[in-house]
Amino acid sequence: MIKRNSAILIIAMLAATSGAKAQSSVTLYGTIDNAMAYYNNVGHGSVLQLQGGDLDSNMWGFKGLEDLGGGLKAVFDLENGFDINNGALEQAGREFNRQAYVGLASDSLGTLTFGRQFDPTVDLVQPITADGYGPAFTTPGDADNNDDSIRVSSAIKYASPIYAGFQYELLYALGGVAGNTTSGQTYSAAALYGNGGFSLAAGYLFAKNDGAGGAGTADPIQNNSVTPLYGSVALVGSRQIVQIATQYVIDSLTANVRYSNAQYKPYVSFGAFGRTENFNIGAASLAYQATPAELLAIGYTYTKSSGAASATYNSVAASSQYSVSKRTTLYATAGYTHASGSTFSSDGTAIVPAGGTVGNLTSSSSTPNQVALMVGVLHKF
Numbered sequence: 001m002i003k004r005n006s007a008i009l010i011i012a013m014l015a016a017t018s019g020a021k022a023q024s025s026v027t028l029y030g031t032i033d034n035a036m037a038y039y040n041n042v043g044h045g046s047v048l049q050l051q052g053g054d055l056d057s058n059m060w061g062f063k064g065l066e067d068l069g070g071g072l073k074a075v076f077d078l079e080n081g082f083d084i085n086n087g088a089l090e091q092a093g094r095e096f097n098r099q100a101y102v103g104l105a106s107d108s109l110g111t112l113t114f115g116r117q118f119d120p121t122v123d124l125v126q127p128i129t130a131d132g133y134g135p136a137f138t139t140p141g142d143a144d145n146n147d148d149s150i151r152v153s154s155a156i157k158y159a160s161p162i163y164a165g166f167q168y169e170l171l172y173a174l175g176g177v178a179g180n181t182t183s184g185q186t187y188s189a190a191a192l193y194g195n196g197g198f199s200l201a202a203g204y205l206f207a208k209n210d211g212a213g214g215a216g217t218a219d220p221i222q223n224n225s226v227t228p229l230y231g232s233v234a235l236v237g238s239r240q241i242v243q244i245a246t247q248y249v250i251d252s253l254t255a256n257v258r259y260s261n262a263q264y265k266p267y268v269s270f271g272a273f274g275r276t277e278n279f280n281i282g283a284a285s286l287a288y289q290a291t292p293a294e295l296l297a298i299g300y301t302y303t304k305s306s307g308a309a310s311a312t313y314n315s316v317a318a319s320s321q322y323s324v325s326k327r328t329t330l331y332a333t334a335g336y337t338h339a340s341g342s343t344f345s346s347d348g349t350a351i352v353p354a355g356g357t358v359g360n361l362t363s364s365s366s367t368p369n370q371v372a373l374m375v376g377v378l379h380k381f
Helices: 002-022 120-124
Strands: 024-039 047-052 059-069 072-081 099-106 110-117 152-159 166-173 186-195 198-209 237-250 253-266 277-289 294-306 311-323 328-344 351-353 369-380
Touching: 059 099, 099 152, 120 152, 120 166, 120 186, 120 198, 152 186
Parallel strands: none
Antiparallel strands: 024 047, 024 059, 024 369, 059 072, 072 099, 099 110, 110 152, 152 166, 166 186, 186 198, 198 237, 237 253, 253 277, 277 294, 294 311, 311 328, 328 351, 328 369
């Protein structure tokens, strides 16, 4: 009898294990993007180079879920970003620098996740802007995080279910500073409404990097000379970003318009960068699905900074994308930016002439103008 009961127990355990496997999944995914890129001026001269991430980010990751029953699931995502041309890790050499989180998801209650994550403006506002056509279409220097330069560590994020086309997200990141719960914290909220071809989204992000050496939960934006302290000097201060965007799709045409305001506030004096620098950005784009395989897009971005430095950037971009399969796309992109006015030196101690900067692609020009041309291939898996 004991042997028989043991056999029954073993069979039952094997059946339960088999059922659990059937209700769980782990997916390997990623994108690989590389292009031949030409810039008429980077620093002090023209350059021809291989450059990744001109249409989409180079990254790979694991994501998975386990069905816990009753409509509840355990979820996770581990996502790594890398430089395709030298194999180096991005984001200060972190292994899973883009995302690393675990949480619980419910179709009726929403999703709660914990770890390193994108903020709600990236999740809900960015997808209905022209950034989807590549970083040449975004704000010079990504001053307003339209190209998701910021990732937030130690974050708690809640994403609601979709209610009749409406969804919202909330995020709070703990700075982890003993005796000062507000130091290094980040908080963000965004909402999206969609009905047919119409979408409207708005979001808010506030991040403190006020710890020693500019420590905080939100990554810095130091891509080029558009933003303050784009060199090795860390920002000790805060960033506040407000974004709103709308998109309309009718047949083969997609049009979108967006506005954002970004404020960089120093908590200590860096010399010339001694008070809040404001960025006001307006952008519009139009895309046409010429054939099921070919997409054509054109966009314009106006960026105005004001404060101790004052600069204006007028940017245009155009792109042609041809899908040779569901996973592989060939593309050609052209961008041009004219800058006028002044910006900060890399350490924030001096005011210098603003240089042309095409989107969130590479270093600024040493002249008011910059031209970028790219021909590349993107593969998704």
